[in-house]
Amino acid sequence: MNYKKIYMQIINRAILENRKKQGNIYYENHHVIPKCIGGLNNNENLALLTAREHFIAHWLLTKIYPNNNKIIFAFNCFSYKLNGAKNNLGQLDNYSTSKNYEYARQKVVNLLKGKPCSVQLRNSLINTVYINNGIENKRIPKNNLEEYLSKGWKTGRKKFKRKSPSIETRKKISKSNMGKTFSANTIKKWLDFAKENPHCWISKNNISKQIFLKDLESYLKDGWVRGRYSLRTKPIGKAYVEYKDVCIEIDLFDKELYLSYGWKETDYTYFKNYNANSNIVFGIGSYTYNMNSRDTFGFALKSTYAIKDGKEIFLFKNPITDDGEKKSQKGQVQVFKGENGKLTYIDGLNSKTPRYENWLLPLFENGELLRETSLNEIRNRVKRYKIIET
Numbered sequence: 001m002n003y004k005k006i007y008m009q010i011i012n013r014a015i016l017e018n019r020k021k022q023g024n025i026y027y028e029n030h031h032v033i034p035k036c037i038g039g040l041n042n043n044e045n046l047a048l049l050t051a052r053e054h055f056i057a058h059w060l061l062t063k064i065y066p067n068n069n070k071i072i073f074a075f076n077c078f079s080y081k082l083n084g085a086k087n088n089l090g091q092l093d094n095y096s097t098s099k100n101y102e103y104a105r106q107k108v109v110n111l112l113k114g115k116p117c118s119v120q121l122r123n124s125l126i127n128t129v130y131i132n133n134g135i136e137n138k139r140i141p142k143n144n145l146e147e148y149l150s151k152g153w154k155t156g157r158k159k160f161k162r163k164s165p166s167i168e169t170r171k172k173i174s175k176s177n178m179g180k181t182f183s184a185n186t187i188k189k190w191l192d193f194a195k196e197n198p199h200c201w202i203s204k205n206n207i208s209k210q211i212f213l214k215d216l217e218s219y220l221k222d223g224w225v226r227g228r229y230s231l232r233t234k235p236i237g238k239a240y241v242e243y244k245d246v247c248i249e250i251d252l253f254d255k256e257l258y259l260s261y262g263w264k265e266t267d268y269t270y271f272k273n274y275n276a277n278s279n280i281v282f283g284i285g286s287y288t289y290n291m292n293s294r295d296t297f298g299f300a301l302k303s304t305y306a307i308k309d310g311k312e313i314f315l316f317k318n319p320i321t322d323d324g325e326k327k328s329q330k331g332q333v334q335v336f337k338g339e340n341g342k343l344t345y346i347d348g349l350n351s352k353t354p355r356y357e358n359w360l361l362p363l364f365e366n367g368e369l370l371r372e373t374s375l376n377e378i379r380n381r382v383k384r385y386k387i388i389e390t
Contacts, residue, residue: 036070
């Protein structure tokens with residue numbers, strides 16, 4: 001069975017109907033290309049599906065990507081019955097059908113649609129106040145406020161220091177935010193807020209944090225000093241060194257280290273007129289040259305195929321300590337249009353493998369540039385085509 005074809009039929013039907021979230025029909029947002037395999041969270045990658053279509057779409061994705069844990073977990077999340085019914089054997093029948101799922105979702109929506117907030121809930125929100133004792137937060141009736149204040153409690157909620165995320169979590173957050181853009185309206189709001197509420201850095205006991213400028217006086221009385229704490233104890237600045245036809249810019253406090261390895265100090269004029277090798281550095285140790293890496297722009301240049309002494313060699317990596325995310329393509333690669341019109345690829349090919357269509361073209365060969373492509377052409381291609389993994 002061609003699961004991809006069935007999946008795209010559901011998506012295309014939803015797009016052609018130009019559906020909108022209004023009226024009596026219940027729709028749910030669905031990412032056409034799942035975010036876990038590179039899909040974007042924008043209108044071009046979203047389709048409005050009925051609850052039943054949404055259920056079936058995620059089921060089809062588990063067939064298309066049977067080894068992707070995130071897609072399987074996503075399907076599992078809304079596959080449980082809400083009523084916990086039992087089957088003929090008296091066991092809990094956990095999984096619902098698409099019709100049951102759609103029926104349950106529609107019932108919930110109809111139940112909540114137009115339902116006003118109860119008087120009891122409204123009063124509980126208006127006539128209560130948050131207090132804290134430095135250890136916990138509590139919500140109490142306003143009538144009991146004086147009693148708690150006399151016991152040392154304070155009004156308002158205290159923001160407790162959260163546990164710092166692990167390095168692995170930080171990498172995941174960085175990766176998920178890579179390439180994200182913000183609208184001009186959002187950026188304007190941030191700038192307006194910063195102008196109306198200026199910030200400043202303060203430090204104490206080797207700890208730095210940013211606060212509102214209006215709160216600076218109270219922090220200074222508590223022993224804080226204005227400014228950001230720096231771990232650097234050596235001179236801060238830039239230096240220029242050259243070695244074997246390579247000229248680079250380095251941090252000043254690293255100069256002695258470079259000189260000990262045979263580098264020679266030069267000046268900015270010589271560096272400026274030299275090749276801009278500090279702009280592009282490939283391979284391990286790029287931080288030696290500058291603080292930019294392939295992760296800075298979400299870009300990597302990798303080799304997948306080579307010929308040595310007439311023998312073809314497939315170049316790739318597949319770390320045993322990884323879950324498969326870092327597994328790279330190998331051998332010669334063919335890029336072509338799939339059944340759904342999207343660009344896809346096949347790797348692991350050799351020089352004898354027949355190719356009926358290949359969008360990959362040679363750009364550089366034996367020191368000669370074969371084709372020139374402008375950035376505008378590249379941007380237009382990215383907008384037109386979306387890559388789907390196979």
